[in-house]
Amino acid sequence: MALSVKFYGTRGQIMSVSRDRMIYGGHTSCITLKDNGDMLIFDAGFGISKLASTLMREENVKSGGHDYHILLTHFHWDHIQGLQYFNPIYFKGNNIHVYSPFARTEVCQVLNLLLDGSYTPFNGLDSLPCQWHFHQLSDETENKIGPYSISYHPTVHVGPCYAYRIEHENGVVAFATDHDAVTSEVNESLVRWAKGADVLIHEAMFTPTEYSRHIDLGHSSFLSAIENAKKIDAPLTLLTHHAPLRGDAELSEHERYLEKLINTKDRKLSFAREGVTYPVRDEDDE
Amino acid sequence: MIVTLLGVRGSRPVSTTDVLRYGGNTTSFKVEVRGMAPIFIDGGTGLYEEGIRLVKNGTPEKIFFLNTHTHWDHILSYPYFRPLYEEGCDIVFYAPISLNRRFEELVRGQYNPRAFPVPFKTLKARQSYIDAMPGDCFTLDQTKVKCYQLNHPGTTLGWRLEADGKVLAVITDNAPIENNYLGEGMVEKSKVDPKEFENNFNDGLVEFIKDADLVIYDTHFSSQTIKGHRHWGHSTPDIAIDFCLKAKAKRLILHHHAPEATDKEVENKAEQAWQLVKDHNLQVESGSEGMRIWL
Numbered sequence: 001m002a003l004s005v006k007f008y009g010t011r012g013q014i015m016s017v018s019r020d021r022m023i024y025g026g027h028t029s030c031i032t033l034k035d036n037g038d039m040l041i042f043d044a045g046f047g048i049s050k051l052a053s054t055l056m057r058e059e060n061v062k063s064g065g066h067d068y069h070i071l072l073t074h075f076h077w078d079h080i081q082g083l084q085y086f087n088p089i090y091f092k093g094n095n096i097h098v099y100s101p102f103a104r105t106e107v108c109q110v111l112n113l114l115l116d117g118s119y120t121p122f123n124g125l126d127s128l129p130c131q132w133h134f135h136q137l138s139d140e141t142e143n144k145i146g147p148y149s150i151s152y153h154p155t156v157h158v159g160p161c162y163a164y165r166i167e168h169e170n171g172v173v174a175f176a177t178d179h180d181a182v183t184s185e186v187n188e189s190l191v192r193w194a195k196g197a198d199v200l201i202h203e204a205m206f207t208p209t210e211y212s213r214h215i216d217l218g219h220s221s222f223l224s225a226i227e228n229a230k231k232i233d234a235p236l237t238l239l240t241h242h243a244p245l246r247g248d249a250e251l252s253e254h255e256r257y258l259e260k261l262i263n264t265k266d267r268k269l270s271f272a273r274e275g276v277t278y279p280v281r282d283e284d285d286e
Numbered sequence: 287m288i289v290t291l292l293g294v295r296g297s298r299p300v301s302t303t304d305v306l307r308y309g310g311n312t313t314s315f316k317v318e319v320r321g322m323a324p325i326f327i328d329g330g331t332g333l334y335e336e337g338i339r340l341v342k343n344g345t346p347e348k349i350f351f352l353n354t355h356t357h358w359d360h361i362l363s364y365p366y367f368r369p370l371y372e373e374g375c376d377i378v379f380y381a382p383i384s385l386n387r388r389f390e391e392l393v394r395g396q397y398n399p400r401a402f403p404v405p406f407k408t409l410k411a412r413q414s415y416i417d418a419m420p421g422d423c424f425t426l427d428q429t430k431v432k433c434y435q436l437n438h439p440g441t442t443l444g445w446r447l448e449a450d451g452k453v454l455a456v457i458t459d460n461a462p463i464e465n466n467y468l469g470e471g472m473v474e475k476s477k478v479d480p481k482e483f484e485n486n487f488n489d490g491l492v493e494f495i496k497d498a499d500l501v502i503y504d505t506h507f508s509s510q511t512i513k514g515h516r517h518w519g520h521s522t523p524d525i526a527i528d529f530c531l532k533a534k535a536k537r538l539i540l541h542h543h544a545p546e547a548t549d550k551e552v553e554n555k556a557e558q559a560w561q562l563v564k565d566h567n568l569q570v571e572s573g574s575e576g577m578r579i580w581l
Contacts (some may be wrong), residue, residue: 014366015299016334017310026301026310049298053546075400077365081358085298085545110400118356118387119395121439121519158403217403244334244366274301 003170003280005199005238006032009047010272012178012205012219012241013078020247025274028078029241031201033166033173033280038146041070042164042175045078047274049085056087064093069145072100073177074161075110083111084120092129099145101152101162104134153193155179156186157218163190165197171280172196174232177203177241180217181224191231198280200234201272203241207254210243222254226262229269235282237262240272287452287581289500290316293332294573296459296506296520296542297359307549309575312359313458313542315502319449322427323348327445327456332575333363341368345375350426352418352433353381354458355442356392365396365404375411378426380418382433384440385470390415418443434494436460437487438519441470446494452581455495455535457526458504458542461519463487468519491529498535499581501526502573504542508555511544523559523570530568538563539573 009027017026030047033040041048048070055061068088073079088094100107108125117123125132137143143150147169152162156179163176174194179202181187194200204225206214211221219241220228229237239258242251255271262269293299293311300310312330319325323346326333340346349369354360369375381389393415397406420435420443433443438459447454463484467473476483495501506520523540530538540559543552556572563570 014334014363015301015311015331017295017299017301017306017331018335019306021301022303022306026299046298046301049545050302076403077396077401080401081362082298084358106400110398113395113398113401116387116395118384118392118440119358119361121357159399245338 003033003035003168004277005173005201005280006034006277007047007240007272007274008032008051009043009045009082010240010242010274011078011244012203013244015046016244018247020249023248023273024242024251024271027274028081029177030082031175031240033148035147035168035170038148039069040145040148040166041068043073043079044070044083044086045080046082046085048082052085052087061088061094062091064091067095067097069097069099071150071164072098072102072107073164073175074157074159076178080111080114084115084122089128089130094130095133096130097133097135099135099137099143099150101137101139102160103136107134151193153190154186155190156182156184158216161218163194165194171198173199173201173280174234175201177201178218179203179220181220181228187228191228194232197232197234198236199278200229200232200237202228202237202239204239205241205243222258226258226269229262233267235266235268236278237267237269238272238278239269242271287447287449287454288318289454289579289581290318291332291539291573291575291577292316292336293330294541294543294575295359295545296504297545299331299359299362300545304548304550307574308543308552308572311575312362313354314363315456317447317454319427319429322429323350325350325352325426325429325447327352328354328360329363329367330359331362334366337363337367337369341372345369345372347374348376348378351377351379351381352431352445353379353389353443354436354445354456355382355438355440356384356387356389357440357459361392361396364393365402370409370411370413373410377411378414378416380416382420382441382443383417388415388417432494434490435469437463437467437469437472439468444491444494446498453498453500454581455498455501457491457495457501459506459519460504460521461516462521462525464516466516468517492532495529495533495535498533500537500539500579501530501535502539502541503530505540505555506542506544523555524562527559527562527568527570531563531566535568537569539571541573543572
């Protein structure tokens with residue numbers, strides 16, 4: 001049962017659509033982790049609407065009876081704003097499971113703001129036909145979703161935000177966005193916790209110069225993200241949360257530069273591309 | 287008057303190669319009138335890069351916003367609109383009160399500390415939030431402005447602007463009534479005499495866009511796709527053409543393209559509309575992002 005990661009949204013902050021951002025993608029944060037049967041969805045930025053279009057083609061979403069598992073890192077708009085366009089929520093009998101370390105009341109408060117009748121044609125979570133299930137993850141007991149074991153770790157960001165580590169019999173993935181990888185106790189602990197991952201998904205929004213101007217926004221510079229990637233030493237590191245206006249040519253140039261700093265025979269780095277599926281382990285290893 | 291289409295996509299932004307010709311950013315228009323501050327209609331994702339351009343070229347002292355309504359696709363860019371963070375910029379928002387929520391409260395909601403990292407109090411621009419009521423009539427410098435309540439969930443306003451002897455009317459988002467009362471308060475108002483209410487609404491809309499040089503109209507659906515979705519609150523090219531012909535409008539831009547509509551489909555929409563107006567003095571085309579129209 002091959003395990004793979006797919007990016008539906010790689011962009012940070014806001015969507016701004018342009019021809020020169022098609023290779024790395026324009027939708028805001030959404031990633032799936034999938035074996036042959038079970039899928040986990042990380043974040044519900046606008047990328048989740050693209051995932052929904054795929055689901056509408058592949059399975060009978062309208063008939064209901066499907067379970068979807070969404071893990072939220074935090075509630076900043078670019079990580080939740082696509083939820084109202086996730087088609088399964090429009091149909092009765094679909095079960096939408098929302099997981100995070102946050103208390104249920106807090107999750108519902110923010111999602112009800114997102115779905116407020118003044119912002120949407122709906123009127124809060126309860127106005128939708130699907131069945132919502134809110135699960136608060138715990139750091140004391142094991143969190144299992146189907147074949148996946150989930151643990152989480154706080155990140156360095158503006159307001160509380162969590163990284164996830166997912167273990168499956170066919171691989172381990174660590175996902176850290178939004179996170180400022182600048183030296184701190186939290187970051188050191190996050191690095192230790194993420195070790196052993198086959199794939200590290202880490203945010204890297206800023207060039208070092210941009211970072212120096214946005215030091216308190218809770219995002220990483222390319223170089224501090226690379227430092228984390230070296231220490232965690234996953235065979236594959238995928239950098240995500242691209243700045244809204246960063247074009248394909250520029251991203252590709254930075255990518256080539258960063259590859260030289262980190263790539264070895266056993267360790268590769270790429271900037272995450274929307275629509276691309278990355279196997280968690282090389283098939284030869286299985 | 288120069289009208290620039292900054293975003294023409296409906297419901298949500300879309301970033302795929304098959305929508306790039308018409309554009310994937312959501313609703314925002316810029317209106318330039320000689321000798322006065324720029325007027326923007328709506329703040330969908332089309333506004334974001336314009337905000338960066340404005341600051342780069344020297345932030346204007348004053349900016350006007352006329353908001354049609356407060357659904358996400360029309361306000362997504364506000365927390366990222368650079369001039370809001372600039373000292374010495376005076377930004378005036380006109381917007382409807384929707385479901386008892388004032389526009390200022392809804393903009394502040396976008397800065398909810400759980401959902402956005404920057405606090406509202408860091409905005410340096412001077413802001414004024416002015417409630418626009420359906421039927422209001424006022425002037426912004428030498429531009430005459432009117433609004434009209436449309437048939438869409440919550441309170442939604444169409445805007446009519448007159449300057450330099452030219453008229454622009456923006457009708458988005460809007461659905462035909464046809465026993466489908468979506469606008470705030472419409473169910474109650476229609477109860478006395480539904481037929482009369484509908485006739486009044488239609489006549490009022492025709493009057494509102496009367497003799498317009500340019501009408502930008504919500505045509506999210508086609509005659510086929512609107513079936514089963516009337517309650518979503520959007521129109522079709524046929525409906526838009528019908529109102530424009532009655533009003534003797536000169537030019538119609540089809541707007542609010544459905545997020546799933548590819549360039550090919552938006553092109554077909556324009557072609558079918560073009561066939562419909564063949565015996566009439568109405569120019570029609572699909573709006574595309576970046577389009578600049580000199581009136």
